[in-house]
Amino acid sequence: MTPDQVGDEPRHILDLRTTPVDRLRALLAQTRRIETDAAGELAGVLAGRFVANLFFEPSTRTRLSFTAAARRLGAEVLDLMGEGSSVSKGETLADTVRTVEAIGAEVIVVRHSASGSAAVAARAAAAAVVINAGDGAHEHPTQGLLDTYVIAEALGRLDGFDLTGLRLGVVGDVAHSRVARSDLVVWRALGAETVAIGPAGLAPASLEALGCAVEADLDEALPTLDAVQMLRVQRERGADTGALREYTDRYRLDEARLGTMRSTAVVLHPGPMNRGVEIESTVADSPRCLAERQVRAGVPVRMAAMLDAAAVNRL
Incomplete structure (x- = not known):
């Protein structure tokens, strides 16, 4: 079982090392289509769905572009930073994932200082898909x-x-x-x-x-x-x-x-x-x-990742 197939959900994006080449090319091709989406065909395709950003490390570019990507697709965004969250009180990453999934998150974006933390999050998720926004020195897909x-x-x-x-x-x-x-x-x-x-x-x-x-x-x-x-x-x-x-x-x-x-x-x-x-x-x-x-490429790439993870293909 490869890391993007943890549990029953095969759409996680946890690393590029085990991602099939066809999927890599599809993500890049989707990015290109998004950049030329002059008619705004993707606006609202994730309307009514929740994306949770779980960032336990400081981030500017990555966090903002994931937020912008989700909003351009019409999703509601739940932002959780490590400081001041239940994690700072000792809650495990797995329990945090279960909590935001119970609230309704269908896509969970995780950034964490520990290598392998995205895979931990994916194993904890019952149905939500996990996108790795950087885990320790492991990968940043x-x-x-x-x-x-x-x-x-x-x-x-x-x-x-x-x-x-x-x-x-x-x-x-x-x-x-x-x-x-x-x-x-x-x-x-x-x-x-x-x-x-x-x-x-x-x-x-x-x-x-x-x-x-x-x-x-x-x-x-x-x-x-x-x-x-x-x-x-x-x-x-x-x-x-x-x-x-x-x-x-x-x-x-x-x-x-x-x-x-x-x-x-x-x-x-x-x-x-x-x-x-x-x-x-x-x-x-x-x-x-x-x-x-x-x-600038960060937003369309992360839009493509969210669409792929959520199994949405509108272009």
Whole structure:
């Protein structure tokens, strides 16, 4: 039984590693249809249904885009933050899931600091579907999907979302990044060659289990890449860069390094950015950096995820 088939409900979106390629392509294709839905055909398709956002970690982009996605589909949104909730009083995640489901939630979006927490929520749900909005250092499926969508759009791969022939990299604190794991998994599933780049403590050889290459020299890797995702150092998850100055010297994407990349190559960043650490402001603000496009893609991707999870197909 794969994680998206926990219990009797097969529509959970818990990770991309076990998601069939056909479903990945369908989610991306649905995103494209949503972006061209000029007639607003999807307005109200989830009217009268409840979506619960259970966020036990701080979040701006992900939480707001899930809320916007649900409301654009006409759903009622139940927002629960960890601080001040019953969880802060000792209630388990499973009991919280059962509570919001009893209130009427049919789609439950979960963000939690513990890896595997989305699967815990899915096992606790009787009939509601669970969408993982990031669980510890495990995965962040909808971020992986939106990153893929933005790359496919920028590099002319929207038809079929076939990434064969592309070399895509993630740079920095890969070891602690759920975004990196989802990116590396989905990019490889769609045909790309993938590489994790960083110092040994942040990009260990064990990442090769994801099917990617692992390299330590950013300057050697950059000219070979079609797209690069720059990651911040996640000190809250125990990351240690050692001397920060040495790290930025070796792994910050500045204008000089950007100039060594292919003219068609693009830069991504999932946010929040630490300008001057992993990315120079002039690069972050350049037309080749697609960070703002990533944010804009968040709503249609999460709309597609909700429609898929709720088994709604109106486009």
